[in-house]
Amino acid sequence: MSKPVVKVAVTGAAGQIGYSLLFRLASGEVFGKDTQVQLQLLELPAAMKAAEGTAMEIDDCGFPSLAGITISDTAEQAFDGINWALFVGSKPRGPGMERNDLIRDNGPIFVSQGKALSRAAKDVRIVTVGNPCNTNALIAQHNCRDVSPTRFTAMTMLDENRAKAQLAKKAGCNVGDINLAIWGNHSSTMFPDFENGSINGKKITDTIKDRAWLEGDFMKTVQLRGAAIIAARGKSSAASAASACIDHIWRLMHPTPAGKYFSCAVASDGNSYGVPAGLIFSFPTRSLGNGNYEVVKDLPLSDYSKKKIEETTKELLTEREVVKDLLIK
Ligand code: NAD
Numbered sequence: 001m002s003k004p005v006v007k008v009a010v011t012g013a014a015g016q017i018g019y020s021l022l023f024r025l026a027s028g029e030v031f032g033k034d035t036q037v038q039l040q041l042l043e044l045p046a047a048m049k050a051a052e053g054t055a056m057e058i059d060d061c062g063f064p065s066l067a068g069i070t071i072s073d074t075a076e077q078a079f080d081g082i083n084w085a086l087f088v089g090s091k092p093r094g095p096g097m098e099r100n101d102l103i104r105d106n107g108p109i110f111v112s113q114g115k116a117l118s119r120a121a122k123d124v125r126i127v128t129v130g131n132p133c134n135t136n137a138l139i140a141q142h143n144c145r146d147v148s149p150t151r152f153t154a155m156t157m158l159d160e161n162r163a164k165a166q167l168a169k170k171a172g173c174n175v176g177d178i179n180l181a182i183w184g185n186h187s188s189t190m191f192p193d194f195e196n197g198s199i200n201g202k203k204i205t206d207t208i209k210d211r212a213w214l215e216g217d218f219m220k221t222v223q224l225r226g227a228a229i230i231a232a233r234g235k236s237s238a239a240s241a242a243s244a245c246i247d248h249i250w251r252l253m254h255p256t257p258a259g260k261y262f263s264c265a266v267a268s269d270g271n272s273y274g275v276p277a278g279l280i281f282s283f284p285t286r287s288l289g290n291g292n293y294e295v296v297k298d299l300p301l302s303d304y305s306k307k308k309i310e311e312t313t314k315e316l317l318t319e320r321e322v323v324k325d326l327l328i329k
C-alpha cells in the first residue's frame with residue numbers, strides 16, 4: 001500500500017538554517033517513517049545553484065522517507081498543494097542589530113509569499129522562522145486571505161529550548177524534566193515564564209530558590225542568546241534554529257501530555273491574558289495532535305509576570321504599527 005505524502009515547502013533552502021533543517025525533514029523524524037516527505041524548496045534566483053547542491057546531498061543520504069525534491073524561484077510553484085510552509089528565507093541580523101531592525105527589509109517578502117500561499121495551498125500550516133518572526137507571520141497571515149489565521153505560527157521554540165537548557169544546568173536535572181513556556185515576542189522582551197513552569201511536576205521556584213538568578217542572569221541569557229551566538233560565531237544560530245523548527249512541528253503533530261505545554265506564537269483571540277486580538281504572540285500552547293492547538297487558559301500571573309507580558313505586548317504593537325502598510329485589512 002502506498003504511504004501518505006506530506007508536502008513541505010522550505011523557503012531560503014540554500015541558507016544556513018536550510019542546510020540543517022532539510023536533512024532532518026527528509027529523514028522521517030518529524031512525520032514518521034510511514035509518511036513520505038515531498039520537499040518543495042524556494043530560493044532567490046541567485047541561490048538556486050546552491051539549493052541544487054543541497055538537494056543533491058539530500059538525495060545522497062538515501063532517506064527512504066523522502067518522496068522527492070523540487071526547487072523553484074517562484075513562490076506559487078514552490079507552494080503548490082503544500083501541507084506545511086516553513087518560512088525561513090529572509091535576511092539575518094548582524095552584530096549590534098535588534099531583530100526588528102530587519103522589519104522593513106524582510107516584511108515585504110511575507111506580503112508576496114502570503115499572497116502566493118493563498119493561491120497555491122489550502123490545507124496548510126505555516127511556521128515562520130525568518131525575523132522578526134512574530135510580525136513576519138502577521139504580515140503573511142494578513143496577505144493570505146484563503147487560509148485560516150489560526151494556521152499561522154511563529155517560532156519561539158528555540159527560546160524555550162534555550163531556557164530549559166539553562167534551568168537544567170542550574171537545577172542539575174534533565175531538560176526533559178522541565179515544563180516551561182515563552183510569552184510574547186521572539187526578541188529581547190520575551191518572557192520565559194519561570195513562575196508557572198515546573199521541574200518534575202514541582203514549581204521551578206521551589207527547586208531553584210535563587211530568585212535573583214531567575215530574574216537576572218537566567219532571563220538575560222535567554223533573551224539575549226541570539227545576539228550572544230552572533231557575537232561568538234559571527235553568524236546567527238542555525239543548527240539550533242533548525243532543531244527548534246523540527247520540535248515546533250513535532251509538538252503540533254503529537255498530543256501534548258496532560259499538564260504540559262509548549263511555546264508557540266499564534267494569533268491572539270483577544271480574550272487571553274490581555275493580549276490584543278490578532279497579534280502573533282507566543283503563549284503556553286497545547287496540541288490536539290493533528291496540527292491543531294489551543295492556548296492554555298487561566299494560568300495565574302503575578303504582578304511581575306503581568307508586567308513582563310505587557311512589555312513584550314507593547315513591543316509587538318509597535319512592530320505592527322511599523323508595518324501597517326503591509327497588512328491587508
Ligand atoms: P541565511 O542568510 O543563511 O539564509 C537565508 C536564505 O534565504 C538565503 O539563501 C537567501 O537567498 C534566502 N532568501 C532571502 N530572501 C528570500 C526570498 N524572498 N525567498 C526565498 N528565499 C529567500 O539566513 P539563515 O541563517 O538561514 O536565517 C534565516 C532567517 O531566520 C533570518 O531572518 C534569521 O534571523 C532567522 N532566524 C530565526 C530564528 C528563530 O528562532 N525564529 C532563529 C534563527 C534564525
Ligand code: LMR
Binds near residue numbers: 131158236
Ligand atoms: C536567534 O534567536 O538565534 C535568531 O532569532 C537569530 C537572531 O538574530 O538572534
